[in-house]
Amino acid sequence: MSAAPTVPAGGSEGLAVYVHLPWCVSKCPYCDFNSHTLRGSLPEAQYVAALLADLDADLPSLSGRRVASLFVGGGTPSLFSGRSIESLLIGVASRLEIAADVEITLEVNPGTVERGRLADYRAAGVNRLSIGAQSFDAGKLRVLGRIHGPEEISAAVAEARAGGFSNINLDLMYGLPEQSPSQALADVRAALALEPTHLSHYQLTLEPNTRFHHQPPPLPDEDTLWEIESACRPVLVGAGFERYEVSAWAQPGAECRHNLAYWRFADYLGLGAGAHGKLSSAEGVRRRWRIAHPQGYLLAAAPRLAGERWLVAEDLVCEYLMNVLRLREGFTLAAFTARTGLAAQQLAPSLERLRDRGLMTLEAGRWRASDQGYAHLDGLLAEFLPAAPSPS
Numbered sequence: 001m002s003a004a005p006t007v008p009a010g011g012s013e014g015l016a017v018y019v020h021l022p023w024c025v026s027k028c029p030y031c032d033f034n035s036h037t038l039r040g041s042l043p044e045a046q047y048v049a050a051l052l053a054d055l056d057a058d059l060p061s062l063s064g065r066r067v068a069s070l071f072v073g074g075g076t077p078s079l080f081s082g083r084s085i086e087s088l089l090i091g092v093a094s095r096l097e098i099a100a101d102v103e104i105t106l107e108v109n110p111g112t113v114e115r116g117r118l119a120d121y122r123a124a125g126v127n128r129l130s131i132g133a134q135s136f137d138a139g140k141l142r143v144l145g146r147i148h149g150p151e152e153i154s155a156a157v158a159e160a161r162a163g164g165f166s167n168i169n170l171d172l173m174y175g176l177p178e179q180s181p182s183q184a185l186a187d188v189r190a191a192l193a194l195e196p197t198h199l200s201h202y203q204l205t206l207e208p209n210t211r212f213h214h215q216p217p218p219l220p221d222e223d224t225l226w227e228i229e230s231a232c233r234p235v236l237v238g239a240g241f242e243r244y245e246v247s248a249w250a251q252p253g254a255e256c257r258h259n260l261a262y263w264r265f266a267d268y269l270g271l272g273a274g275a276h277g278k279l280s281s282a283e284g285v286r287r288r289w290r291i292a293h294p295q296g297y298l299l300a301a302a303p304r305l306a307g308e309r310w311l312v313a314e315d316l317v318c319e320y321l322m323n324v325l326r327l328r329e330g331f332t333l334a335a336f337t338a339r340t341g342l343a344a345q346q347l348a349p350s351l352e353r354l355r356d357r358g359l360m361t362l363e364a365g366r367w368r369a370s371d372q373g374y375a376h377l378d379g380l381l382a383e384f385l386p387a388a389p390s391p392s
């Protein structure tokens with residue numbers, strides 16, 4: 001697909017900042033994130049200094065940007081002390097303008113919640129926690145290799161509230177080994193009983209380079225997965241949650257603004273081992289990523305890049321749609337042009353074909369996947385790829 005690129009938007013709007021902290025107590029058998037078992041002591045101060053040095057090196061390309069969201073993810077960020085998180089946030093705020101209503105999220109593993117630590121994060125400026133619950137079934141947590149039981153999840157939520165957090169996400173996975181629909185539903189009910197504002201409900205996937213991929217556990221079949229989804233959906237809706245993305249459910253107004261920035265194809269900066277960033281400028285849209293291994297990252301000189309790539313028209317179309325089609329709100333053709341710098345007419349034939357097949361809808365200028373299309377997003381996307389077969 002080709003088109004004359006114009007200047008994509010991004011330069012003047014809010015910036016999302018992702019900070020990756022790559023260490024975990026142990027590696028879960030399903031996880032393909034850039035996470036590494038911690039051996040020895042955590043080089044907290046050295047790592048925070050490296051993150052800020054990366055930021056210093058990137059500042060010339062960030063002038064005029066204001067931080068709208070910051071997400072500290074991992075790995076297990078909750079291994080870091082409140083002091084280290086505070087020096088990170090002070091360091092960012094002394095280098096970049098921060099929006100008054102900035103969303104600052106930190107990922108917490110319930111097995112690492114030391115007394116008072118979450119309150120320290122709150123005092124440091126973190127205002128949203130994302131707690132990795134995964135399941136409330138002790139047996140399933142064992143199979144998943146988790147370092148915590150169900151009680152630690154409730155304790156982490158109680159600690160979070162006592163520490164002053166009201167905006168709390170719980171991560172749950174479903175489609176777990178030998179999981180029945182009633183077990184998956186019990187997990188959702190247990191999560192809802194803790195009254196989070198947001199719930200991420202991921203289907204467990206077998207990712208290459210994980211233990212589960214090499215030795216696959218017995219996973220529920222397609223029919224059971226469909227039953228699980230059909231059972232959980234009305235319970236989440238009944239509890240006041242809205243599904244605003246394939247796996248993301250939120251109380252009204254509690255959508256994750258940081259993740260929305262990714263899904264809307266806005267700009268983001270990535271700091272830390274293996275972190276990816278995407279920035280738009282008058283020259284186009286550039287992706288950059290940092291050295292992935294923590295030791296290699298720490299030993300390198302800022303900006304510690306492992307690679308970079310200017311996105312061409314085909315990448316832009318594909319990446320834009322791959323993200324935005326996940327959102328219930330869909331997209332407008334004007335937003336497509338603003339984000340990619342490409343003319344929107346080129347999408348029209350594919351969009352019309354998908355609408356004719358009932359896979360997409362157009363309402364008040366917004367294109368969205370229909371319920372049927374939402375269930376077959378890969379097929380939908382294939383329609384926009386050059387020489388790709390159409391979904392039947």
Ligand SMILES: C[S@@+](CC[C@H](N)C(=O)[O-])C[C@H]1O[C@@H](n2cnc3c(N)ncnc32)[C@H](O)[C@@H]1O
Binds near residue numbers: 073074075107110133
């Ligand atoms: C980057 S992980 C970090 C959270 C934190 N380290 C923890 O595990 O508690 C974010 C979330 O992705 C989900 N996840 C990780 N691997 C997955 C997989 N193979 N399939 C589905 N969801 C997965 C889990 O729910 C996890 O909490």
Ligand code: SF4
Binds near residue numbers: 028
């Ligand atoms: S704790 Fe989280 S990031 Fe670490 S290995 Fe397990 S799922 Fe991956």
